[in-house]
Amino acid sequence: MEPLEPLECCAPLAREPIDPAQAAGVARVFKALGDPVRLRILSIVASHASGEACVCDLTAAFDLSQPTISHHLKVLKDVGLLTSERRASWMYYRVVPERLAELSGLLAVPAAMTER
């Protein structure tokens, strides 16, 4: 599956019905978040003091095989939640804050809604 390049959205879900094509793109990102291991990976990377984590940090944090971790990293990267960079022998992963912010905004509850 090809990477999901640009940011795609737009108004909060609760504001107006999301366009079907946009929904498909957004759903891919949420689907990537819909796995406990990937959520934890994302959280570990995002909360690292240096802003990045190497794969070795991650394999150590789970009772899963290295290929499985690598697979999850690829999923997160393909939907634009992570980027990776090689330095020396190690791959370092970082979160893409814009992506997180975008999703956060999509789920935001308009003021008009809380008033009801």
Next chain:
Amino acid sequence: MEPLEPLECCAPLAREPIDPAQAAGVARVFKALGDPVRLRILSIVASHASGEACVCDLTAAFDLSQPTISHHLKVLKDVGLLTSERRASWMYYRVVPERLAELSGLLAVPAAMTER
């Protein structure tokens, strides 16, 4: 699968590594959002002027069978994103703004992160 009752979280993912047990709960909710049809259903319900939509509104909006829509509604309801109420012959669905807000908060990007 039993419904996911109480709100479960907590600090933004980018703040500290999420607890594995919490990750499992949160992942269920994101997985529910990880389908284009469910995303659209949620958006249609959430953006309805009255704050609710009946199943008939939804089946009309998709080229899918009524059981399929009903299934997706159940998934969204089980993770606490929707509630339903019967009035006369129709079932009305509403979003649970607290759930949306909770997810939005989880994905929020701490100020410390944007500064980097």
Next chain:
DNA sequence: CCCCGGAATCGATATCTGCCAATATAGATG
């Protein structure tokens, strides 16, 4: 009390997903 219409549930099926073992790749290092 029976029927009708809206909605949920059931059963089946095709597709997708997560996992691991094995293998491949790609820098670093001798």
Next chain:
DNA sequence: CATCTATATTGGCAGATATCGATTCCGGGG
């Protein structure tokens, strides 16, 4: 160039998921 180490890719399997047609359930009216 041979090798070692870190990570990615491949292949296969077991379990989950999306969908549909058929059926069931449940209020409301005759």
